Amino acid sequence: MTYDEFVDNVRDALTHLYDPVHLQSHPLARYLDGVADADKVTRAQKLRRLLIEAIEQLSPVDATSASPDASCGYSALCYRYIDGLTPEEIAGILAISPRQVYRKLREGVEAVATVLWDQLQMDERARPAQSSTPTDRRTLAQATVEQLSARAHPEILDIHDVLRGILNDLKPYCDQIGAGITLSGSSEPLPVYADRTMLRQALMNLLTSGLDQTGRQPLLIHIERRPGQLQLTLSPQPETRPRVLFSGEVKREGIGWEVALQLLRKQGGQVAYQEDPWRVEVRMPLAGPHHVLVIDDMSDIIDLFQRFTSQYAIEVIGAGTAAEAFEVLQQVTPSLILLDVMLPRQDGWEILQRLKANPATSQIPVVICSILNEPGLATALGADGYLRKPVSQEALRQELSRWLPLTPAPDVTSS
Numbered sequence: 517m518t519y520d521e522f523v524d525n526v527r528d529a530l531t532h533l534y535d536p537v538h539l540q541s542h543p544l545a546r547y548l549d550g551v552a553d554a555d556k557v558t559r560a561q562k563l564r565r566l567l568i569e570a571i572e573q574l575s576p577v578d579a580t581s582a583s584p585d586a587s588c589g590y591s592a593l594c595y596r597y598i599d600g601l602t603p604e605e606i607a608g609i610l611a612i613s614p615r616q617v618y619r620k621l622r623e624g625v626e627a628v629a630t631v632l633w634d635q636l637q638m639d640e641r642a643r644p645a646q647s648s649t650p651t652d653r654r655t656l657a658q659a660t661v662e663q664l665s666a667r668a669h670p671e672i673l674d675i676h677d678v679l680r681g682i683l684n685d686l687k688p689y690c691d692q693i694g695a696g697i698t699l700s701g702s703s704e705p706l707p708v709y710a711d712r713t714m715l716r717q718a719l720m721n722l723l724t725s726g727l728d729q730t731g732r733q734p735l736l737i738h739i740e741r742r743p744g745q746l747q748l749t750l751s752p753q754p755e756t757r758p759r760v761l762f763s764g765e766v767k768r769e770g771i772g773w774e775v776a777l778q779l780l781r782k783q784g785g786q787v788a789y790q791e792d793p794w795r796v797e798v799r800m801p802l803a804g805p806h807h808v809l810v811i812d813d814m815s816d817i818i819d820l821f822q823r824f825t826s827q828y829a830i831e832v833i834g835a836g837t838a839a840e841a842f843e844v845l846q847q848v849t850p851s852l853i854l855l856d857v858m859l860p861r862q863d864g865w866e867i868l869q870r871l872k873a874n875p876a877t878s879q880i881p882v883v884i885c886s887i888l889n890e891p892g893l894a895t896a897l898g899a900d901g902y903l904r905k906p907v908s909q910e911a912l913r914q915e916l917s918r919w920l921p922l923t924p925a926p927d928v929t930s931s
Contacts, residue, residue: 519633526629530567530597536560544632568598568910570631574624588612592620593628594908599824609816609906657771661778668711670783672803672923675706675746679737682720689724695732697723698753701739706746707803709921710783718785719748721776722796726750729794742799743880744806744851744920750796784921801921802851805829808916809850811841811867812885813859817905821854824909825916829923838862838870845877852919854903857886865897872898881919 525543532538539545539560574590588610595601595609596617603617610617676699683697690696708715726735730752738749777787780798788797808830810818818834825832833848835841837860844850853871857864864884871877883901884894891902903915916922 519629522633523626523629526567526632527625529563530625530628533564533567533597534600536564539563566632566635567628570628570635571598571624573631574627589620589624589627591906592617593624594906594910596621599909657775658778661775661782664711664714664717664779665782668714668782670709670711670921672707672709673712673715675708675739675748675800676703678712678715679719679739682716682723686720686723690727693727693732695727696734696753697737698734699737699739702741703739704741706739706741708746708800709803709923710800714779714783718776718779719798721772721779722750722787722798725773725776726752726794726796729791741802743849744802746800746802748798748800750798752794784917801919803829803921803923805831806851806920807831807833807848808852808854808920809833809835809841809844809848810854810885811835811838811859811864812854812856813837814856817856821907821912824912827925828916829925830916830920836860838867841867842870849877850880852916853880853882854885855882855899857884857888857890865893868894868897868899883915 529539529542529544532542537560542560542563545559545563571590571593574593576587576590591610592606595606596603601609603614603621607614607617612620679699683699686697723735723737727733733752736749736751736753738751740747740749780787780800784801786799788799790796806829808821808825810821810832812818812834813836815834815836818832822832833844833850835844839861855864855867859867864886868882868884871880871882881900882898883903884890884899885903885905885907887905889904894902901915901918903911913922
């Protein structure tokens with residue numbers, strides 16, 4: 517393939533970035549996997565990720581000192597190929613003519629091709645030989661997790677139903693070892709968006725591991741609703757007998773624990789562990805609809821974020837000032853706040869500190885979303901994340917996925 521043909525193929529792949537059928541047999545895909553019968557959807561996903569990463573490599577390191585031309589070119593690429601905007605829409609956002617947009621896109625595609633040309637050629641030379649079937653248990657467990665993830669069928673599940681089913685399945689084992697597991701806390705419906713098999717296996721592994729680690733003391737599962745999240749706290753019940761291991765007992769290996777962590781993380785879960793006294797906290801994002809409060813005085817940004825999230829069960833609420841934002845917070849507890857810095861009358865840094873100082877809002881994740889490059893300051897003042905403008909749809913999706921399950925909107929699910 518000549519370099520000119522390579523550039524044309526890059527342009528074609530970018531144009532069909534979200535079309536897996538087109539990407540799966542794309543000429544560029546053959547550079548990603550040396551196995552002739554490799555899974556084609558996986559190759560399409562790899563190609564999409566590679567293209568997006570190549571675009572991100574063109575992002576100016578420091579937006580405040582970068583040339584306007586470089587920032588404009590990067591933004592045009594993101595808006596066109598990642599967000600799917602038309603050249604006319606891009607021209608309006610960047611305040612340049614459509615002809616300039618086309619020129620920026622042409623130059624941008626050539627820059628992406630330059631990045632990928634060296635990378636793919638290097639990968640072609642350095643590609644390792646395909647490994648054989650995994651033989652050790654840890655590798656086999658990892659392969660099993662990946663297989664489950666590839667076949668995952670997420671759905672809305674009530675955590676109480678899931679836990680009751682698990683406790684019913686574990687009852688014979690608990691009776692055998694003389695232990696028990698009890699539920700406490702919230703009884704209200706708490707929906708999560710997860711694959712049932714993966715969630716059940718993860719929680720069962722944590723519970724059996726807990727029975728081992730606590731000397732088979734009875735366990736307590738405390739259920740709690742948090743802003744946008746479900747929290748399960750696993751801990752021993754008040755001890756009623758000595759904490760000892762049974763004679764001749766063989767404790768489980770750590771593979772089950774590792775598998776549980778991986779299964780939960782692949783579904784947006786987080787796990788915090790304390791060894792002595794044994795305590796595990798599991799946090800899972802609650803299923804939508806979720807409210808996301810966007811505090812930004814530019815209505816175009818709020819409209820853009822609403823468009824970016826329209827396929828998910830997310831409701832974007834806009835506020836142009838601090839006063840409007842705190843008025844919204846009197847009525848709604850959002851699952852996430854996206855906060856601009858340069859706002860009229862009271863800036864984002866002041867708003868951030870007010871949010872974190874108020875017990876009613878201190879637990880709501882706040883992500884700074886600004887043209888400024890100040891992630892260190894944001895973290896020091898209590899921010900939970902940082903997005904630098906202009907924000908692409910993919911960057912927003914990735915940040916949202918840290919805090920929320922990206923549950924399809926009802927009309928998307930039914931279509």
